[in-house]
Amino acid sequence: MSEKSTRRNFLQKIGATTLVSAATPLASLAAAHKAEERMLFYERKISSADKIRVGVIGYGVQGHIDLNTALKVPGVELAGICDLYTGRIQNALETHGKDLFVTRNYKDLLDRSDIDAVIIATTDIWHYQMILDALAKGKHVYVEKPMVYKIGQGKAVIDAQNKSGKVLMVGSQRVSSIGYAKAKELLAAGEIGNLNMVNAVYDRQSSIGAWEYTIPKDASPETLDWETFIEATNKLAYDPKKFFWWRAFKEVGTGVAGDLFIHLLSGTHFITNSLGPESIYSTGQLSYWKDGRNLPDVMSGVMQYPDSPEHPSFQMTLQVNFVSGTGGQHALKFVGSEGVIDIQGNNLKVTHSIMPEAPGFGGYDSVFTFSEKLQKEMQAEYDAKWTEAQKRRPEKEDIVFKVPQGYSDHLDHFTNFFDAVRTGGKVVEDATFGFRAAAPSLSCNESYLQKKIIHWDPVKMKLKS
Numbered sequence: 518m519s520e521k522s523t524r525r526n527f528l529q530k531i532g533a534t535t536l537v538s539a540a541t542p543l544a545s546l547a548a549a550h551k552a553e554e555r556m557l558f559y560e561r562k563i564s565s566a567d568k569i570r571v572g573v574i575g576y577g578v579q580g581h582i583d584l585n586t587a588l589k590v591p592g593v594e595l596a597g598i599c600d601l602y603t604g605r606i607q608n609a610l611e612t613h614g615k616d617l618f619v620t621r622n623y624k625d626l627l628d629r630s631d632i633d634a635v636i637i638a639t640t641d642i643w644h645y646q647m648i649l650d651a652l653a654k655g656k657h658v659y660v661e662k663p664m665v666y667k668i669g670q671g672k673a674v675i676d677a678q679n680k681s682g683k684v685l686m687v688g689s690q691r692v693s694s695i696g697y698a699k700a701k702e703l704l705a706a707g708e709i710g711n712l713n714m715v716n717a718v719y720d721r722q723s724s725i726g727a728w729e730y731t732i733p734k735d736a737s738p739e740t741l742d743w744e745t746f747i748e749a750t751n752k753l754a755y756d757p758k759k760f761f762w763w764r765a766f767k768e769v770g771t772g773v774a775g776d777l778f779i780h781l782l783s784g785t786h787f788i789t790n791s792l793g794p795e796s797i798y799s800t801g802q803l804s805y806w807k808d809g810r811n812l813p814d815v816m817s818g819v820m821q822y823p824d825s826p827e828h829p830s831f832q833m834t835l836q837v838n839f840v841s842g843t844g845g846q847h848a849l850k851f852v853g854s855e856g857v858i859d860i861q862g863n864n865l866k867v868t869h870s871i872m873p874e875a876p877g878f879g880g881y882d883s884v885f886t887f888s889e890k891l892q893k894e895m896q897a898e899y900d901a902k903w904t905e906a907q908k909r910r911p912e913k914e915d916i917v918f919k920v921p922q923g924y925s926d927h928l929d930h931f932t933n934f935f936d937a938v939r940t941g942g943k944v945v946e947d948a949t950f951g952f953r954a955a956a957p958s959l960s961c962n963e964s965y966l967q968k969k970i971i972h973w974d975p976v977k978m979k980l981k982s
C-alpha cells in the first residue's frame with residue numbers, strides 16, 4: 518500500500534469512533550449538556566516483521582524505556598548497548614544476557630555491520646555528534662528530544678539526514694498519539710472556531726520530578742567515563758551530580774525548556790501543522806531545588822505564532838513549576854473563538870462556548886445609567902432588530918475522546934520509525950520537525966539567560982537579529 522493510502526486508512530480508522538455512551542436524548546437541558554464520550558478506534562498495523570537489529574547508545578532511564586518499547590515492535594532485535602557508566606553496562610548484561618555486545622565507545626556500535634538502526638538516548642549534548650556519525654555509517658537513527666543541544670547544530674543534522682537517505686526520527690512520542698491525531702482533525706474541522714491561544718503547563722512537586730534521580734553509591738571516576746561524557750562540551754571538573762542530574766546544569770543540560778517545553782511544542786506543532794513561532798520570551802527563577810543547579814525550577818515562556826497558511830496567528834504560553842502546590846499538573850489547551858480542546862495525556866475533551874449573533878444590551882451595561890425614556894426606546898429598537906434566537910448563545914455538546922486502556926503512543930512512535938526503515942516511508946517527526954520544535958525550546962533558555970526576546974524565522978529555520 519502506498520504511504521499516502523496507508524495514512525488515509527489510518528486517519529479513517531481514527532475517525533471511525535465508537536460511541537460509548539448511548540446517544541443522548543435531548544429531552545432535558547441537563548441531558549443536552551451531558552458530555553458525549555467516545556472511545557478512539559485503534560488498530561496498529563505494521564508493514565512487515567522483517568528483522569531490524571538495533572543498538573542503544575545511552576542506557577539510562579529513557580534508554581531502558583525506549584529499548585523495551587522498541588522490542589515490542591515485531592521483528593526488532595537488540596544487537597548491542599553502549600553506556601558510560603559501568604553499572605548500566607552490568608544492568609544490560611543482566612537483562613539481555615552475558616553474550617550481548619556492550620561497549621563504552623559508541624563508535625564500536627556504529628562499526629558493526631549487523632546493526633541497522635541506533636537509538637540515541639544519551640544526555641542532550643551528545644545527540645548532534647552521534648546523529649552525524651551514525652548517519653555517516655549508514656545507520657537509521659531514533660534520537661531522543663531535543664534533537665540538538667545548540668540551535669546552530671540543527672541545519673547540519675537536517676542536511677545529513679537528507680544526504681544519507683536514512684530514516685531519522687526524533688523521540689517526542691506524543692506526536693504519534695491517536696489522541697493528538699484526533700485533536701488535529703477536530704481543530705482542522707473548525708470544532709473550536711479559530712485558534713488564538715495554546716496554554717501548556719507541566720508542573721511537578723517531587724525531588725524525582727525535579728530531576729534529583731538517585732545517584733548510585735559506586736559512582737566514581739573509575740565507574741563513570743567522565744572524560745568522554747564532557748568531550749562534547751567544555752572541560753569540566755568531575756562531578757557525579759552533573760553526570761546523573763545533567764538536565765539542571767546549563768553546561769551539560771537544557772533545563773526545563775529542553776526537557777519539557779519541547780514536548781508541549783512538538784505536540785502543538787503536530788496538532789496545528791505549525792512551522793513555529795516568530796518571537797520567543799522566557800523568564801525563570803530558582804525557587805526551591807537549590808542543589809547546585811544553575812537553571813530555573815520555575816519557568817514560563819510566551820511565544821507568538823504568526824498568521825500563516827497552516828493556521829491563524831496564536832499565542833502560546835508555557836509553564837513549568839517544580840515546586841507546585843497543585844501537586845503537579847499537565848495540561849495542553851487549544852483555545853479557539855468557539856471552544857477549547859483540552860488534552861490530558863492521550864485523551865481529550867472538547868467544550869464549546871459560542872458568542873450570540875446579537876451584540877450585548879442591558880445587564881452590566883451602560884444602559885441603566887440613561888434616562889428611563891431612552892432606555893425604553895433603545896430596548897424596543899434592540900428587540901425589533903434581534904430575534905430571541907439571535908440573542909442566545911448557540912448550544913453545542915461537549916465531547917470526550919478516550920484512547921483504549923493500555924494504549925501507548927510510544928509504541929506507535931517506534932512502529933512508525935521501524936515501518937519507515939522497512940518501507941523507505943516517512944516518519945512523523947523527522948529532523949526538520951525535530952529542529953522546528955527544538956529551536957524555540959532552546960531559545961527559551963537563551964531568552965532567560967540573555968533577558969531578551971528571541972526572534973526566529975520559522976520557515977527558514979534561522980535566528981533573526
Ligand SMILES: NC(=O)c1ccc[n+]([C@@H]2O[C@H](COP(=O)([O-])OP(=O)(O)OC[C@H]3O[C@@H](n4cnc5c(N)ncnc54)[C@H](O)[C@@H]3O)[C@@H](O)[C@H]2O)c1
Binds near residue numbers: 576621639746
Ligand atoms: N521522550 C521522552 O519522553 C523522554 C523522557 C525522558 C528522557 N528523554 C530524553 O532521553 C535522553 C536521556 O535521558 P535519561 O533520562 O535517560 O538520562 P540518563 O542520565 O538516565 O541517561 C543518559 C545515559 O547516557 C549515557 N551517556 C552520556 N554520554 C554518553 C556517551 N558519549 N556515550 C555513551 N553513553 C553516554 C550516560 O552514561 C547515561 O547512562 C535525553 O535526551 C532526554 O531528554 C526523553
